Amino acid sequence: MxxxxxxxxxxxxxxxxxxxxxxxxxxxxxxxxxxxxxxxxxxxxxxxxxxxxxxxNHLARGLRERSNIVCLVVADMTTPIRAGMVDVLTRELQASGKITMVINTRADTESVSQALRQTLNYRADATVVLSGTPPATLIETCLANGQQVVLINRDDKLVGSHNLGVDNAMAGREAYFLLRRAGCQRLGLVTSDAGTASLVERERVFVDAARADGIEVAVFETGPTGYASGFEAGRRAFGRSSSPDGVFCVTDLLALGFMDAAMHEFGLRIPEDLCVVGFDDIEQAGWQSYRLTTFAQPLKDMAEQVMDLLLDPDSAGSERILFEPTPRWRKSVRPGPV
Amino acid sequence: MxxxxxxxxxxxxxxxxxxxxxxxxxxxxxxxxxxxxxxxxxxxxxxxxxxxxxxxNHLARGLRERSNIVCLVVADMTTPIRAGMVDVLTRELQASGKITMVINTRADTESVSQALRQTLNYRADATVVLSGTPPATLIETCLANGQQVVLINRDDKLVGSHNLGVDNAMAGREAYFLLRRAGCQRLGLVTSDAGTASLVERERVFVDAARADGIEVAVFETGPTGYASGFEAGRRAFGRSSSPDGVFCVTDLLALGFMDAAMHEFGLRIPEDLCVVGFDDIEQAGWQSYRLTTFAQPLKDMAEQVMDLLLDPDSAGSERILFEPTPRWRKSVRPGPV
DNA sequence: TTGACCAATGCACTTGTGTGCATTCGAGAA
DNA sequence: TTCTCGAATGCACACAAGTGCATTGGTCAA
The missing domain is CATH 1.10.260.40 (lambda repressor-like DNA-binding domains)
Incomplete structure (x- = not known):
């Protein structure tokens, strides 16, 4: 040789x-x-x-002009709603000839910073942030380097970035209305300690609407956003003297956990003894054991909007685009008082 | 200007x-x-x-040596088990400094071919296929171009590609044993029309084990792998004269749908009237409404094995690496006869 | 027959890196 | 003072593409 x-x-x-x-x-x-x-x-x-x-070699081709790479920054990917978002977005991006780089991040800032840096290293044309808390300075770096930035369900007001979100206020109000129409007297709200802008807004609007009618809402916050926290919230809600008969859970996963605790730990019947409203319309919400009344995020519409923004080179950005969640009437809320 | x-x-x-x-x-x-x-x-x-x-610019850097890009080809991403796989794999890849390109494909061959081609266009160092049916010729092209190829839960025997999978035979036998020990007399099996190698093997071993004892198994196959098909299977199973009292569902999603049909459409009690065994151990299997006895895929172990293979440049490949699914005892199977 | 014109082709430059090789510079030892 | 050696630095090339410009070859009309 x-x-x-x-x-x-x-x-x-x-x-x-x-x-x-x-x-x-x-x-x-x-x-x-x-x-x-x-x-x-x-x-x-x-x-x-x-x-x-x-x-x-698309890498070499991308050296001269655009790379056609889009970065997707996402946390909690196993969550059904997030999985659904990633699914529809990757599908849509592919259809437009883009290639998707997924950056899986934990919620902590350091991890997201590193992720965003990767985005720049690979000369992504655009970055879509589904979650996490990217520091404003880093996103500004992305923008300064000519990237397009799309933030979904976040409330930063960064100049130049696109902001998509659902109308949380509408959902909060509607949830309150549904529960009142069902004749619920003792209202509760289940949320997580995540402190996300969307979650906080749903909570605030719901509580305010009740307060305007002179009704105080019992708030349960037991941990991260997920089934377990909802279950724990249910345990606490019914383990004491005055238990709620109508609850708005800011997330379907919380709602399903809450319902399971109510049904199997305390033998409550839904919707006769307890009405529950959720948010997201994940697949499991429609399962026969739950049949949860909830609000659907228009994932497909949002993904299409993202594509419109990305494909339009001179879209100014920085204004917030709101999507209407569509109510899904199922069986976890009575149509009227008992 | x-x-x-x-x-x-x-x-x-x-x-x-x-x-x-x-x-x-x-x-x-x-x-x-x-x-x-x-x-x-x-x-x-x-x-x-x-x-x-x-x-x-990592693209330019990748021009000379390796790109550090790994392609993840996946279908049915919204499925909990798939979402879990993508989650753990992206996490692990990131930890090793690799960047993940997700290619979301429908099951059809044409779509996967196109995806694999993208893999080559972007000079990915390796391709991990979670699903779909990539034509052998295309995978050979990947190998010829010096890519490493890892196939997960598939049964192709392509020279040079790594093959990871779980021990489906063990699960099939164990499921049969569990149901028999519970005293079930009329066995059923629920599967999908996907025809995946893993699913077929679980079915085959279960049916063969029963047949060896002189027991005939009623097989229900009603559609794609998912909750709805399981539900439909349940409807058919109990809508006729001889209904099963012990069922192995080759997937948790099928199992949960089947259970919901049995419980809510026919008022059956689990495990008193009906025992159910699933496979995958998705999060929902542990929910209070189901408490499904099932087998967990060792996702973390498999992901680490993938990393070992990718980081070892001269791993020969082409032998099949089997992982033991770990049984999760819950409440959907009785410990003994009624 | 010759000029004009057009399609096809090749040369050379561009993109942003990493790196082998040669050169320079400074410090320490004889 | 001079020789040696190593660290630091710059030049130039390689990587794999796309493309402007010049050149070539062929066809058609005058």
Whole structure:
């Protein structure tokens, strides 16, 4: 063995050109739409490319113009609602020829900072943040580098970034209305310690609406956003003297946990003894054991809006785009008083 | 306006060099671990880089050596088990400094082919396939181009590709044993029309084990893998004369749907009237309304194994690595006969 | 027959890195 | 003072593409 040169793992345009007996430019032009190549050369190039297994290097192409890479920063991916968002977004991005880099981050700031830096390292054209708390300075760096930034369900007011969100206030009001119409007297609210803007707003509007009618709401906050916290909230809610008969849970997962505690730990019937309203309309909310009345986030619409923003190069951004959650009437709320 | 030259969106090493008054090589070396740079130059470069907001372009870096990109090909991402896989894998990849490209594909072959091609276009070092049916020829192309290929829960026997999977046979046998010990007489099996190798194997082993004891199993196959199919299976199972009293569902989602139909449509008690065993141990299986006895896929272990394979450059591959699913005893199966 | 014109092609430059090689510079030893 | 050695630095090239510009070859009309 004189040479240690093992066959190059990736074939380049140069190698195709050699095999086809043409110039490298010809290869390049063959794979560029609208370039001027004779039919004969084109065929020779395509034959050689097929034989060698050639694939255009999008990384090198991205060196000159745009990379077509979009970064998706997301936390709590196993949560049904988040999984749904990632699913619809990746699908939509792919359909437009973009490629998706997923950055899975825990909630802590340091982790997100690192993630955002990766975004810049790989020259992503845009960054879509589904969660976490990216420091404003880092997002500004993204913007300064010409990236487009889309924030979903967050309430930062960063100049230049796009902001999508659902109308939480509407959901809070509507939830209160539903429970009152069902004749509920002792209202409760279940939330998490996440302190996300969306969650806080739903809580605030619901509590305020009740207070305007002179009704005080019992608030339960037992841990992170999830089934377990809802279950624990249920345990506490019914383990004492005055227990609620109508509850708004700011998230479906919380609601399902709460319902399970009420049903299986305390033998309550839903909706006869207890009415529950959730938010998100995750798949499980429609399962026969729960049939939760809730609000659906228009995921598909939001994803399409994101694509419109990304594909429009000179979209100004920085105004907040609100989406109407659509109510899903199921069986966890009575149509009227008992 | 004489010039139309707007400030370059991304700052390059050249610009940093100019501002710092050093050569571009110095900048490059500052950001390369172990290179020879004086402390003074390093500081000047870092200052300039900070002021300009410079970030190393990993795309250009990837032109020379490896790209550090790993492609994750996945279908049915909203499914809890898949979401869990994507979550743990992205987390693990990130921890090793890899970047994850998610390719969301429908089950059809054409879609997956296109996805695999993207993988090659972006010079991914490796491809991890969670699902779908990539044609063998395409995977061979990946291998020929020096990519590592990891197939999870599939049964292709492609030379050079790594194969991870869980011991489906063990689960099938164990499920049969559990139901028999509970005293179940009329066994049923719920599966989907997906025809995945894993699903088929679980079904086959379960049915064979029963047949060996002279017991015939009623098989229900009503649609794609999911809650709705399980529910429909339940409807059919109890809508006729001889209904099962012990059922193995090849997936938790099928099991939960089946249980809901049994409980809410036919008023059956679990486990008194009906025993159910699932597979996957998704989060919902532990919820209070179900408490499903099932088998957990060792997601974390599998992800770590994937990382070991990817980080070891000369791992031969092509042998199948089996993982033991761990049984989760809950309440959907009686400990003994009624 | 010759000028004009157009399609096809190749050369050379661009993008942003990392790095081998040569050069420079300064310090320490003889 | 001079020689040696190592650290620091810059030049130039490689990587894999796209593309402006010049050149070539062929066809058609005058």
């Amino acid at each position: 004189t040479t240690d040169v093992k066959p190059r793992s990736f074939v380049s345009a140069r190698m195709v050109a050699e095999k086809a007996g043409v110039s490298r430019s010809a290869v390049s032009r063959t794979f560029t739409h609208g370039a001027s190549v004779s039919e004969e050369t084109r065929r020779k190039v395509l034959d050689a490319a097929g034989a060698l297994g050639y694939h255009v | 004489t010039t139309d030259v707007k400030p370059r969106s991304f700052v390059s090493a050249r610009m940093v060099a100019e501002k710092a008054g050093v050569s571009r090589s110095a900048v490059s070396r500052t950001f390369t671990h172990g290179a020879s740079v004086s402390e003074e130059t390093r500081r000047k470069v870092l200052d300039a880089a900070g002021a300009l907001g410079y970030h190393v």
